[in-house]
Structures are given as structure tokens and as C-alpha cells.
Amino acid sequence: MTDTPARAGLTPSEQRRQEVIAIERFAFNVTLPILLEVGADTVLRATGTLFRIAQRRFVITARHIFDNVDHEKFGYPESPLQGGTSTFGTANYILPKEEHVDVAVIELLDEKTIQCLDTNWQYLSLDNVAPVSGSTSDNAFFVSGYPGSLTEMDRGWVKGRLVTAYTQRMRSVPSGAEDPIVPGLDLFFDYSGEATSVTGQPIQTPELPGVSGASIWEVVDNVSGVWSPEAATRVVGVQSAYIHSKYIRAKSWLAVAQVLELADEQLAAAVRSKLA
Structure with a gap:
């Protein structure tokens, strides 16, 4: 994972394990459960990722989570660990008309929401985004997202568990994947019943309802200079669908640029420039 010297007193496996913990903690602080008010109840709807671009604050998630729901009922937990819930308030929901561009952008405009998220959460920037590696990469x-089966409400507080599933990119489109499949837009990753973590240990893969809209991250093998989770990872896609024991499907960040273009061409151009 890194080309820096081993930390004093740590074996390579121990160092890798510490790096994995740091990476998952980094993802935890920017990965937002998206909640939905249903009558008197609040339920987990999806997962999003917080981004600050040009001093504007966004949640990147999947478009299909908006089907047949009232946007004003969407909300978030006030703290990453556990906390009361609030609705997003005033926000600009940017949704593509094409269903296969399964990415949505929520621009946060409500001052109370912004203050709460600025205080308790963290944001990524375009520095954390990159195009996915070539199809021959073994990275x-x-x-990382919030499966609905592991997230619950307790006396008005949301309690959830962030699950991180490690995988490899599939080198061809899996059989059974629904059309349309757009080269450069659609990404597929192995999702067998058992996966291998970056420590090399086998892990059982969870069911993923509630993880729709989560970021797909790539772990960089060679980090120049001082290792950090920011340097060792990059966001390359947005999870849109999955079939357990077969694959995870995602949209590349080119889809985010396509959606942002509906609201601000300069922001879209900045994303495309980063991905070029």
C-alpha cells in the first residue's frame, strides 16, 4: 500500500492493518446516512458522501433513491457516531432525467444544516476524486455505507454501523447486467459471497440495501512521500446497484459532472478537468 519505510516496531502486516483502520476512519467521517421520514418514523433510505466544491457543500448519492418520495422528508443524523436527526431543510436537488445516469447531487443551502455538518462531519474535495485505474489494475x-439491516432508530436517535466491503474491479461486463451499459460511465466490481480485505483476510460480504449512493473508493498501492489515508485513497464512483454473490455496479464520477452541469457548467467543467 505504501512505499514509505515501515513504522518502527511494526511488521508489514501490522502496518497494513493500521493503515486499513485509518482509511476506514477517514471514510467514516465523510459518509452520510440519508434518512427518510415515513409518517411518525424515520428510516434509512441510502448513503451519501459529503463534498465541498468551490466553497459550496454537496451530498453525492444515487438518483433512484428519490423515486416516489417527498424530497422534503430527507434528513441526516447530526453526529457520525449517533445523534438526533434533522431534515436537510432548504436544498437544491439536482436529478438527471435519464434513469441510467444513476447519480444525484444535493446542494445544501440551509444555514442550520451547514453549521451542523461543518461542526460534526467532514467533507471531501475534488482533490479526493480521480478516474478509475485501467482495466488491468489489481488495486x-x-x-463504505450503511446497510439497512444494521441501522435502527432508538428513541429518536439513529444508530448505525458503517460497513466496508473490499473488492476488485471486474475486467468485463458481468452476464445479466441490465442495459444500457455505457462505457466510461458504468463500472462493475466483484461481489462474491466472500471477499478479501486489503490485509489479505477473507471476509463475508453483507447485503447492501441502504448502501445505494455510497462512494466507491480505490486504494492506491504506491504512495509517494508521507503516507496518509487521503493520499492512499481516491473516490472513483457512486454505487448504484448490486446483485449479491455477483457484482456491485457503480457510475463513474463522469456521471457526477453530467449531473452538476444541470446546475452549474463551471462546477461540471472543474470535475471533468480533474478526471481528464
């Missing part, structure tokens, strides 16, 4: 990828 590890992972998706």
Missing part, C-alpha cells in the same frame, strides 16, 4: 476497491 483494491471498497464501498
Whole structure:
């Protein structure tokens, strides 16, 4: 994972394990459960990732989570560990008309929401985004999100568990994947019943309802200079679908640029420039 010297007193496996913990903690602080008010109840709807671009604050998630729901009922937990819930308030929901561009952008405009998220959460920037490696890459990828089966409400507080599933990119389109499949837009990753973590240990893969909209991250093998989770990872896609024991499907960040273009061409151009 890194080309820097081993930390004093740590074996390579121990160092890798510490790096994995740091990476998952980094992802935890920017990965936002998206909640939905249903009558008197609040339920987990999806997962999003917080980004600050040009001093504007966004949640990147999947478009299909908006089907047949009231946007004003969407909300978030006030703290990453556990906390009361609030609705997003005033926000600009940027949704593509094409269903296969399964990415949505929420621009946060409500001052109370912004203050709460600025205080308790963290944001990524375009520095954390990159195009996915070539199809011959053996780099590890992972998706971090909040499965509905592990998230619950307790007396008005949300309690959830962030799950990180490690995988590899599939080198061809899997059989059974629904059309349309757009080269450069659609990405596929292995999702067998058992996966391998970046420590090399086998892990059982969870069911992923509630993880829709989560970021797909790539772990960079060679980090120049001082190792950090920011330097060792990059966001390459947005999770859109999965079939357990077969694959995870995602949209590349080119889809985010396509959606942002509906609201601000300069922001879209900045994303495309970063991915070029």
C-alpha cells in the first residue's frame, strides 16, 4: 500500500492493518446516512458522501433513491457516531432525467444544516476524486455505507454501523447486467459471497440495501512521500446497484459532472478537468 519505510516496531502486516483502520476512519467521517421520514418514523433510505466544491457543500448519492418520495422528508443524523436527526431543510436537488445516469447531487443551502455538518462531519474535495485505474489494475476497491439491516432508530436517535466491503474491479461486463451499459460511465466490481480485505483476510460480504449512493473508493498501492489515508485513497464512483454473490455496479464520477452541469457548467467543467 505504501512505499514509505515501515513504522518502527511494526511488521508489514501490522502496518497494513493500521493503515486499513485509518482509511476506514477517514471514510467514516465523510459518509452520510440519508434518512427518510415515513409518517411518525424515520428510516434509512441510502448513503451519501459529503463534498465541498468551490466553497459550496454537496451530498453525492444515487438518483433512484428519490423515486416516489417527498424530497422534503430527507434528513441526516447530526453526529457520525449517533445523534438526533434533522431534515436537510432548504436544498437544491439536482436529478438527471435519464434513469441510467444513476447519480444525484444535493446542494445544501440551509444555514442550520451547514453549521451542523461543518461542526460534526467532514467533507471531501475534488482533490479526493480521480478516474478509475485501467482495466488491468489489481488495486483494491471498497464501498463504505450503511446497510439497512444494521441501522435502527432508538428513541429518536439513529444508530448505525458503517460497513466496508473490499473488492476488485471486474475486467468485463458481468452476464445479466441490465442495459444500457455505457462505457466510461458504468463500472462493475466483484461481489462474491466472500471477499478479501486489503490485509489479505477473507471476509463475508453483507447485503447492501441502504448502501445505494455510497462512494466507491480505490486504494492506491504506491504512495509517494508521507503516507496518509487521503493520499492512499481516491473516490472513483457512486454505487448504484448490486446483485449479491455477483457484482456491485457503480457510475463513474463522469456521471457526477453530467449531473452538476444541470446546475452549474463551471462546477461540471472543474470535475471533468480533474478526471481528464
